[in-house]
Amino acid sequence: MKIILAKSAGFCFGVKRATTMAFDAAGKCSRICSLGPIIHSPQLVRKLEEEGVEVVRRVEDVPGGAVIIRSHGVTADELEELRRRDLEIVDATCPFVKKAQEFARKLSREGYVVVLVGEAEHPEVQGIVSYASGGEVFTVADRAEAEALPRKKRIGVVAQTTQSFENLQQIVGVCLEKSLELRVYNTICDATSVRQNEAREIAAKSDLMLVIGGFNSANTSRLAQICKEILPATHHIETASQIDPGWFHNVQTVGITAGASTPRWIIEEVLERVGTVGK
Numbered sequence: 001m002k003i004i005l006a007k008s009a010g011f012c013f014g015v016k017r018a019t020t021m022a023f024d025a026a027g028k029c030s031r032i033c034s035l036g037p038i039i040h041s042p043q044l045v046r047k048l049e050e051e052g053v054e055v056v057r058r059v060e061d062v063p064g065g066a067v068i069i070r071s072h073g074v075t076a077d078e079l080e081e082l083r084r085r086d087l088e089i090v091d092a093t094c095p096f097v098k099k100a101q102e103f104a105r106k107l108s109r110e111g112y113v114v115v116l117v118g119e120a121e122h123p124e125v126q127g128i129v130s131y132a133s134g135g136e137v138f139t140v141a142d143r144a145e146a147e148a149l150p151r152k153k154r155i156g157v158v159a160q161t162t163q164s165f166e167n168l169q170q171i172v173g174v175c176l177e178k179s180l181e182l183r184v185y186n187t188i189c190d191a192t193s194v195r196q197n198e199a200r201e202i203a204a205k206s207d208l209m210l211v212i213g214g215f216n217s218a219n220t221s222r223l224a225q226i227c228k229e230i231l232p233a234t235h236h237i238e239t240a241s242q243i244d245p246g247w248f249h250n251v252q253t254v255g256i257t258a259g260a261s262t263p264r265w266i267i268e269e270v271l272e273r274v275g276t277v278g279k
């Protein structure tokens with residue numbers, strides 16, 4: 001049986017950086033927590049808990065000592081509050097997310113109405129929006145929502161880092177019709193599209209596809225959905241123990257990929273188990 005493992009499987013740059021910073025800080029600080037789970041991997045969050053990193057939901061719940069800010073960042077007010085409380089801040093916000101926050105602030109300060117392309121409920125989006133809150137700011141998820149925007153003299157567009165380029169392009173097209181002056185910052189990070197394109201290619205040449213990652217991870221679920229459309233024999237699993245040997249009947253090629261928040265050790269365990277059950 002042949003196994004094809006996606007080159008892009010697993011941690012993206014920002015998640016790798018955030019988890020390294022979290023483990024380093026855990027080794028140095030006696031009292032430490034993270035504001036929200038550091039990534040959407042229950043297994044990794046458990047490991048960090050074993051190292052003493054408690055997960056808290058709100059700034060008010062931070063008990064003192066050190067606090068880790070996860071890769072999608074926090075709002076400007078939350079950051080201010082953490083600073084005011086004189087906590088030791090381990091800022092693991094992905095530099096690409098920071099850029100989007102800075103552009104939103106710059107556009108707002110320069111008098112543009114900010115249009116943020118993204119999902120309003122997502123913490124990354126709420127963080128970016130907060131940097132433009134000095135002026136007018138709208139969050140739009142798709143073209144239809146952009147069409148409902150009022151006409152404005154000057155519009156500045158930024159995007160949630162995980163948005164697709166096509167969606168940004170469509171929304172920019174609508175904003176162009178609604179403004180006299182339009183400024184666009186392409187803040188999309190290509191980690192998502194690289195993973196998705198590679199997953200599509202692998203699913204097309206496999207008989208069975210395994211997509212590894214937290215069931216609560218949106219990017220892993222999306223990867224699984226993309227693969228399933230191409231190959232119905234696709235399974236989303238969190239760990240190697242969820243593999244059913246029955247899946248391997250008549251299978252010659254197994255494709256494997258993993259979401260951006262899936263730790264390497266979980267991928268290795270899956271590879272090992274596939275090697276055993278697929279014999």
Ligand code: F3S
Binds near residue numbers: 013097
């Ligand atoms: Fe950063 Fe892109 Fe990952 S924005 S957290 S490198 S998906």
